[in-house]
Amino acid sequence: MKHSAIGVDFHEGTLRITGCERGLADQLRDDIPVAMDDRDGCIRTDAMHAQRLQRWLDRQSNITVDWQTATQPCLKLNARPSAMTLRSDQQDAVGEFINGGGRGLVQMPTGTGKTVVAIHLMKHFATSTLVVVPVRDLMYQWHDRIASQLGVDAGLIGDGVHRVSPISVTTYDSAAIHMPRIGDRFAMLIFDEVHHLSGPWRRDAARMSTAPIRLGLSATLPTDFDRLSVLGELVGPTLYQQTIREASGQSLAEYTVRRITVKLSAEEQTRYDELSKQIQGFVADQRDQDPSFRWEDTFKLAGSHDEESEVAQRADGALRASRMKKSIEEHAASKQRVLEDLLRLHADEPVIVFTGSNVMARKLSLRFLLPCLLSHCAKKERREYLQGFATGRYPALIANRVLDEGVDLPQVKTAIVLGGMSSGRQAIQRLGRVLRRTDEGRRATLYEIVTEGTKEVMRSRDRRRNDAYRNTPRRQSRDDDHAS
Amino acid sequence: MLRSEHAIVRMNYSRGEVHPDRLNRRTHAHYLQAARQCLHSYANGIGEDRESLHRHIETVLRPLGDCPPRRIASFCKLLDDAGSFDTAAGRSVRLRQRVFEIAADLHPIVSQKDGLFDHDVDASRQRVAAELGMSWRDIEDAFFADVLELQRLKAFDASLTPERLLARYNVAQTQATLYRATRVELSARSDLKRVVRGIKLSGLMHRIEQVHADPPAYRIRLDGPAAVLRGSTRYGVRFAKLLAFLLSCRDWQMRASIRTNDGRPMRMVISDRDGLTGEHEQPDEMDSQWEAEFAKCWVKDPVDGWELRRESQLLSIGQHVFTPDFVLRRRQDGQTIQVELVGFWTPEYLKEKAATLTKFSASASHWLIVVPKSPSSEQQQAMGRLGLSLIAFDKRRRPQQWIETALATNDSEGG
Numbered sequence: 001m002k003h004s005a006i007g008v009d010f011h012e013g014t015l016r017i018t019g020c021e022r023g024l025a026d027q028l029r030d031d032i033p034v035a036m037d038d039r040d041g042c043i044r045t046d047a048m049h050a051q052r053l054q055r056w057l058d059r060q061s062n063i064t065v066d067w068q069t070a071t072q073p074c075l076k077l078n079a080r081p082s083a084m085t086l087r088s089d090q091q092d093a094v095g096e097f098i099n100g101g102g103r104g105l106v107q108m109p110t111g112t113g114k115t116v117v118a119i120h121l122m123k124h125f126a127t128s129t130l131v132v133v134p135v136r137d138l139m140y141q142w143h144d145r146i147a148s149q150l151g152v153d154a155g156l157i158g159d160g161v162h163r164v165s166p167i168s169v170t171t172y173d174s175a176a177i178h179m180p181r182i183g184d185r186f187a188m189l190i191f192d193e194v195h196h197l198s199g200p201w202r203r204d205a206a207r208m209s210t211a212p213i214r215l216g217l218s219a220t221l222p223t224d225f226d227r228l229s230v231l232g233e234l235v236g237p238t239l240y241q242q243t244i245r246e247a248s249g250q251s252l253a254e255y256t257v258r259r260i261t262v263k264l265s266a267e268e269q270t271r272y273d274e275l276s277k278q279i280q281g282f283v284a285d286q287r288d289q290d291p292s293f294r295w296e297d298t299f300k301l302a303g304s305h306d307e308e309s310e311v312a313q314r315a316d317g318a319l320r321a322s323r324m325k326k327s328i329e330e331h332a333a334s335k336q337r338v339l340e341d342l343l344r345l346h347a348d349e350p351v352i353v354f355t356g357s358n359v360m361a362r363k364l365s366l367r368f369l370l371p372c373l374l375s376h377c378a379k380k381e382r383r384e385y386l387q388g389f390a391t392g393r394y395p396a397l398i399a400n401r402v403l404d405e406g407v408d409l410p411q412v413k414t415a416i417v418l419g420g421m422s423s424g425r426q427a428i429q430r431l432g433r434v435l436r437r438t439d440e441g442r443r444a445t446l447y448e449i450v451t452e453g454t455k456e457v458m459r460s461r462d463r464r465r466n467d468a469y470r471n472t473p474r475r476q477s478r479d480d481d482h483a484s
Numbered sequence: 485m486l487r488s489e490h491a492i493v494r495m496n497y498s499r500g501e502v503h504p505d506r507l508n509r510r511t512h513a514h515y516l517q518a519a520r521q522c523l524h525s526y527a528n529g530i531g532e533d534r535e536s537l538h539r540h541i542e543t544v545l546r547p548l549g550d551c552p553p554r555r556i557a558s559f560c561k562l563l564d565d566a567g568s569f570d571t572a573a574g575r576s577v578r579l580r581q582r583v584f585e586i587a588a589d590l591h592p593i594v595s596q597k598d599g600l601f602d603h604d605v606d607a608s609r610q611r612v613a614a615e616l617g618m619s620w621r622d623i624e625d626a627f628f629a630d631v632l633e634l635q636r637l638k639a640f641d642a643s644l645t646p647e648r649l650l651a652r653y654n655v656a657q658t659q660a661t662l663y664r665a666t667r668v669e670l671s672a673r674s675d676l677k678r679v680v681r682g683i684k685l686s687g688l689m690h691r692i693e694q695v696h697a698d699p700p701a702y703r704i705r706l707d708g709p710a711a712v713l714r715g716s717t718r719y720g721v722r723f724a725k726l727l728a729f730l731l732s733c734r735d736w737q738m739r740a741s742i743r744t745n746d747g748r749p750m751r752m753v754i755s756d757r758d759g760l761t762g763e764h765e766q767p768d769e770m771d772s773q774w775e776a777e778f779a780k781c782w783v784k785d786p787v788d789g790w791e792l793r794r795e796s797q798l799l800s801i802g803q804h805v806f807t808p809d810f811v812l813r814r815r816q817d818g819q820t821i822q823v824e825l826v827g828f829w830t831p832e833y834l835k836e837k838a839a840t841l842t843k844f845s846a847s848a849s850h851w852l853i854v855v856p857k858s859p860s861s862e863q864q865q866a867m868g869r870l871g872l873s874l875i876a877f878d879k880r881r882r883p884q885q886w887i888e889t890a891l892a893t894n895d896s897e898g899g
Contacts, residue, residue: 012709035712039689040802044712176718180709204718208710302553316553343592344601362628369587369608371580374631381577385584394584395591 006057009068010184013208015050017043024060031056047183048234050210069184069210075126075166077150086120089242093117096240097215098124104236105194105216112242114217115142118190119149125213127187128166132175132205134193140379142169142192157182159379172196175205188213189235195220197234198227206234256445261452262334272328275321282318329451330360335418336367338449343368343396346414350389351396354417361400372398416447485565485724490558491660495750502742502752504661505555506654518544518551519559519646526563526640534569535633562652567640576630579616583623586612651761655731658760659724661752665740666715668723670704671695675734677795677807679704682729684805686722692800697818700796717743727754731762774827775809778854778877787884790814797822799847806844812852812887821850821890825877826867834866841870852890 007018020028020043028034032052034045045053050069057065086094093106094117102125108114122129131142136159146154146167155165158174164182189209191197194216197206206214216235222228228238264272286293286301301315343351355361358374365372371385371394388394492505507515525540538560545551545559587593590603590611597604603611613620628634662668668688672679683690683706691705706726708719723740730736737755744750754760775794782792791813797820799806810823826837845851851872855863859876867874873890875881 014709014713016709033713037712039691039712044709046710046713201718204710204716312552313549337595340592340594344594347592347601358631362631366624366627367605368593369583369590369612371584378577381581384581388584394588 003062003064006063006065007068008053008057008065010047010070010210011044012180013047013183013204014044015047015053015069015210016040017045017053024063028056046207047179047210048207050184051212075128075152077123077126077152086116087113090117090120093240093242094120094124097121100237100239102188102213102215104214104239105218105221105231106239107218107221107241109219109242114192114219115145118192118215118217119145121215122146122150122167122188122190125188127213128185129168129188129190130175130182130186130209130211131167131169131190131192132172132197133169134172134196136171136379137382138192139169139171140383172199172202172205176202176208179205179208183209186211189215191216191235194218194231194235195222195227198222198230203230203234257448258445259448259450260338261450262332262338263452264328264332265334268328268332272325275325275328278321279318279325282314285314326356330356330418331363332451335449335451336364339364339416339418340368342416342447347395349414350392350412352412352415353396353398354415355398355400356418358400360418361398364398368396368398370394370396370398372400374400413444414447415444416449418449486558486561486656486660488660488663488720490554490561490657491663492552492554492558492657493661495744497748500748500750502661502744502750504654504657504752506657507650512550512650514548515650516646518548519649522559522563523644523646523649526567526637527642529637530640531636533629533634533636534564537563537637538633558653558656559649562649562656566644566649568638569635570629570638571635572626572629576626576628579623579626580628582616583612583627586615652763655728655760655762658752658754659727661742662723662727662740663720664717664743665720665723665752666717666743667705667707667711667741668726669739670706670730671701671737671739672704672733673699673701673735674796675736676700676702676798678733679730679736680798680805680807682726682733685729686726688719688722688726689803690800690805692798692805694798698813700793702798715741715743728762729764730756731760732764774856774877775825777879778810778825781879782883785883787887789816790887792823792883797848799844801843801847804840804843806840808848812890819850820848821852821887822848823852823854823886823890825854826863827854827856831862834863838866838870841872845870845872850890852886854886 004021004024005019007016009016009018016037017028017034018041025034025036025043028043032045032049034043037044054067057063089108090113093108097104097106097117098121106114106117108117118131131146131154133139133142139156139158143154143156146152146169150167152167153165155163155168157164157168157170157178159171162178164185166185168186170178186209189206189211191206191214195218196202197216214235216231221238221241222231232238263269282298283293283295286297298315298318301311302319339353353364353370355364361372361374364370371388373382373385385394385397389397494503494505495501496503521544522541525544526537529537529540541560541563542556545556587608590608592601593603593605593608594601595605597607609620613623616623629636670679670683683704686706688706689708689711693703693705695701695703706723708716708722710716710718727738730738734756737753740752740754742750742752779792779794786792793811793813795807795809797808797811799808799822808822808824810825812821812823813819824837824841826834841851841853853867853870853872853874854877855867855874857876857878859867873892875886875889
């Protein structure tokens, strides 16, 4: 057999394999998903197959391989002792991941110290690592944690910064954008809240990297088969799973949900009913023409072109009406009164108020002169408020959904939600934040303020049916349902 | 540029074609007046916040009756792009922090004070205002002035005409459709050098195919590295930028494969005859004085049976493309001579040019390298080493001699 020299290099998120004889190429194609590329005379594969390819090439005889990807350094990480004390469940997670070959998913509820597990694994593998997180806030939090527990000033990629170091932190979007250039520089990837990776475009964040070690962390792994198998392909199989039930009592406080229903004012109600009528009229007319018409189809109609301009305008009108209804629900004057009462009730302890929109967050911020965290807040301001809140400089905090996804909040026993929670996952993530373990063992309380006789009540009921709530120990009496 | 959520497309499923939203002089004549009003709103809206500017635009465009929300949003984006906004960077943040610090002692701020809590809304505001030495009104105005929708317009491009705004809209919608493209196929005939420049700037990968020899025509398929593994829209923005560049080129057509939501394969076809106008100036016919002189020499005294064409051939090796300045072509049998004028003097340029010519020398049989009348020693050295036929340009020398030199040297050397 002829001896051949194979070249492998990293090219914009793919691996280029050159010098492959035809016979060898055919064999390779049977084992690894590759494509012939006549544009520059090579065989190409996704960078994520790097390890498989390397092992495959190692098994072939009569070839030499010139591997031209960036080399990954061995790092010396000086972990602080505090980072290394693990609870038994955290120890289990670490062990399962290492035994599982360093490629897979770890599910632990929010507040159980996923970060500690990840930091421990970073120390264990001691190699170039990229941490991928959903939002910019988390990027800075990870940076701080890595600094305090591993003694490393990690690089940052995203939020206008592009500082690539052997240990770096980035967001999903930045990772997907920049991976074609940095994809061969890390041997380990850590995906925080890994369910974000299954979006079609963001998959490139995993696909375009050569890293053999891949850890996916999540409080809520997707339940549908397709999404989970995408994560399986991009990261690895589920290696450790802890449910919220297992976690509670052990590391989470029990909590109470109190739903408070408020009424719309007479004017609000009139306007609300008018809008409802407008929507019903539109839907009825559409059903006359097409019995299979569903409300969801309205979006398509409203976006359609000027040919059916009249329908498009009516559809647009219906959508606006629907948004106005939500806005009336959210801005109902009585909610502000209930909020005032709750702030009075809990005047002596830290409270976090969640809103469903930036507008509402700003409105409440201006009314109660309390710091608000909005989705566009610069990092410095957010940190100031979070730290100020943690140290008691600010009595309460108002937050839009920007605080979704496990942003580290100080320990809170009371949270108030004004609309905006629409899915089981969001509910879990938010709940996780008031579920922090405290020494006194007092139960956390989650207030939900919803308007009566509106869709919000239905949405709230849907939420309760969701597993996230059902699995949670909850004590609730009828009295809790109404404000006194 | 617009964002992909602004894109309005019409699908023609029977023809498999996607048509981006396009305003035209006939059907949309009334948009000209509306565009004028929109520009007026912005030009006179210095100091207004983005949210209210957008509301003005909506009140202008919505009554037209044929302006869907996305079109309105697109115009808002284009108008925003033609202006600049005061981001209130730092000022509002500092103000908020001060207010929250002062108000922390007043918490909870209640509607009406009672025995338990003494700080009502009005008194709290007065207290904060007094401590800051500002009126409450000014505080409220500046409080969230850094929030995107509340930022105030600082300046606006007064030279923007209604026609230009509508033209920008048409280009921007076509670009927004390209965000969803997985692959693009270009047809190029003349103006090859400039098209190639656009391709190089785009950073895309290409496959070049000559589809017609006389007049020369090329098909260039463009996409990115990962495209051989799966269709990906990640190169869409590059296609959109390429389009902006192509608008300053002549004689091209672009066929884009578009990914639709329902997964049906669709295409979009655009060409230089679609009436899209770009922002780049069309360059002069000839790049340099010297090229013009060279062409003039030929016109004065052409060689029978031969023609001189400017930048009409693409030579490509893998992902490298080269367009020689001129091609001399014998009509009878299609024999060609690649002509490259080397008239620039920095050593780096010479080195690069020599490397390119070395790489491509084997992809054509006859070459003529033209250097100035009195070449520098550096130049003579760099070009002489190539082993290609070389002449010093002399206006008095007849073009017949160019051909003789090129055919003689290369024939004898090529053996």
